[in-house]
Amino acid sequence: MVTKTHCFTAYIKKYAKYHRFVQDINSQPICLTASNLLVILKPPMMPTLSFERPVKKVKKMDVNFRYSKKNSYSFAVLSPLLPEAGFTDSPRNGVMIYSFTTLQAAKVFREVENAGTDSVFIAGGPHPSGVPEETLEYFDYVVLGEGEETLPELVRVLLQGGDPGNVKGIAYKKPGGEVVRTPERPHVNLDAYPCFDPQKLRAPIEISRGCPWGCRYCQTPRLFGREVRHRSVDSILRNAQHYNDLRFIASNAFAYGSDGIRPRFDKVEKLLSALHTLPDKKIFFGTFPSEVRPEFVTDESAELVRKYCTNNSLSLGAQSGSERILKEIRRGHTVEDSIAAVECCLEHELVPAVDFIFGFPTETEEDQEKSLDLVRWISKKGGTVRAHYLTPLPGTPYESAVPTDVSDKVRRELGKLALEGKLTGYWENTGNRKRRKSG
Numbered sequence: 001m002v003t004k005t006h007c008f009t010a011y012i013k014k015y016a017k018y019h020r021f022v023q024d025i026n027s028q029p030i031c032l033t034a035s036n037l038l039v040i041l042k043p044p045m046m047p048t049l050s051f052e053r054p055v056k057k058v059k060k061m062d063v064n065f066r067y068s069k070k071n072s073y074s075f076a077v078l079s080p081l082l083p084e085a086g087f088t089d090s091p092r093n094g095v096m097i098y099s100f101t102t103l104q105a106a107k108v109f110r111e112v113e114n115a116g117t118d119s120v121f122i123a124g125g126p127h128p129s130g131v132p133e134e135t136l137e138y139f140d141y142v143v144l145g146e147g148e149e150t151l152p153e154l155v156r157v158l159l160q161g162g163d164p165g166n167v168k169g170i171a172y173k174k175p176g177g178e179v180v181r182t183p184e185r186p187h188v189n190l191d192a193y194p195c196f197d198p199q200k201l202r203a204p205i206e207i208s209r210g211c212p213w214g215c216r217y218c219q220t221p222r223l224f225g226r227e228v229r230h231r232s233v234d235s236i237l238r239n240a241q242h243y244n245d246l247r248f249i250a251s252n253a254f255a256y257g258s259d260g261i262r263p264r265f266d267k268v269e270k271l272l273s274a275l276h277t278l279p280d281k282k283i284f285f286g287t288f289p290s291e292v293r294p295e296f297v298t299d300e301s302a303e304l305v306r307k308y309c310t311n312n313s314l315s316l317g318a319q320s321g322s323e324r325i326l327k328e329i330r331r332g333h334t335v336e337d338s339i340a341a342v343e344c345c346l347e348h349e350l351v352p353a354v355d356f357i358f359g360f361p362t363e364t365e366e367d368q369e370k371s372l373d374l375v376r377w378i379s380k381k382g383g384t385v386r387a388h389y390l391t392p393l394p395g396t397p398y399e400s401a402v403p404t405d406v407s408d409k410v411r412r413e414l415g416k417l418a419l420e421g422k423l424t425g426y427w428e429n430t431g432n433r434k435r436r437k438s439g
């Protein structure tokens with residue numbers, strides 16, 4: 001018989017390899033959105049032949065979100081949809097709702113395994129959606145993808161003693177251990193749901209969801225879908241009234257209103273000018289917690305930021321200085337695009353804050369040195385750089401990839417730049433990897 005302990009051991013073995021590399025998923029820029037929201041995974045559909053009642057029924061009426069700082073964006077979105085649910089920092093009897101990334105998975109699994117409570121455990125978020133089979137070794141149900149519709153329906157069904165097998169967009173285990181995925185649920189219309197309940201938990205305003213690009217290391221298009229959906233200006237304005245400083249979630253803020261490939265800066269301006277009319281607001285656009293793609297940085301978009309926004313920097317993802325690597329990871333832009341974006345920022349007196357990822361599977365020392373050259377050039381020009389080390393994320397083509405070591409020479413040079421205050425982030429994959437901060 002396979003016990004939870006067996007599975008946990010197997011999990012640790014399986015992930016030990018890359019937990020050496022993965023320290024902070026949120027530090028991998030483009031995954032921020034995906035790693036903080038319950039999103040739709042489009043898995044290869046498994047045939048759903050029957051809906052036998054799963055193993056547990058709810059005996060207590062309490063419903064709680066297992067809150068941590070790292071899942072606050074998810075729960076900000078979901079808590080208004082389950083007004084009866086509370087927040088807790090440890091398991092309690094009743095329905096327990098978790099959302100977590102791969103980095104947090106081992107700790108969460110340990111907590112659930114040792115909970116000792118009379119609970120039904122529901123998991124959602126990027127890691128459970130990417131690997132529901134593994135998650136179901138610990139949890140009773142996995143919400144696959146966006147939770148806005150699925151989670152409240154699942155909780156209602158559990159509380160009323162209905163058949164969870166009729167809830168679309170979940171995975172669970174039949175009594176015999178077979179994992180069942182119920183049929184997929186369509187993507188939600190962002191306008192139909194609030195971004196947060198200002199009385200409970202807040203999050204930056206999510207203006208867009210989904211991405212048409214297919215960067216091989218990124219969960220976003222696999223989880224949110226390739227069609228970009230946008231929140232309307234009216235809905236954004238309604239949510240904006242609860243903040244003084246306005247920050248936004250999007251995979252590419254400059255793609256607001258567009259298909260994610262061809263910019264619609266007229267729509268970006270419509271949004272920014274409307275926000276600008278709100279009294280006493282500061283608008284931070286194209287910066288944390290979202291960023292922009294290099295080829296969307298143009299005179300027109302930079303001028304919009306200068307005209308309407310408070311931020312004097314723009315966050316953009318270059319990811320590599322090697323043309324070969326950019327092609328291989330399917331970034332869909334060139335090194336030249338990154339250089340042009342940096343120059344455009346500087347011309348418009350915006351500090352470019354540029355992300356790089358090291359450790360792509362076939363990356364050679366030569367590729368890494370090309371990235372290093374670009375990093376040096378950006379720093380010399382007055383930009384800032386954040387380095388990241390590749391995280392092989394579930395549900396992406398790199399799920400099972402083994403990241404490449406950063407060469408000693410490149411590591412040394414990056415370390416020097418960090419000591420000079422020109423570089424922050426992570427780029428080491430050894431056990432003694434350190435976080436470098438600019439001084």
Ligand code: SF4
Binds near residue numbers: 030211212221293
């Ligand atoms: S552009 Fe690439 S990295 Fe950014 S969200 Fe889309 S797929 Fe992910």
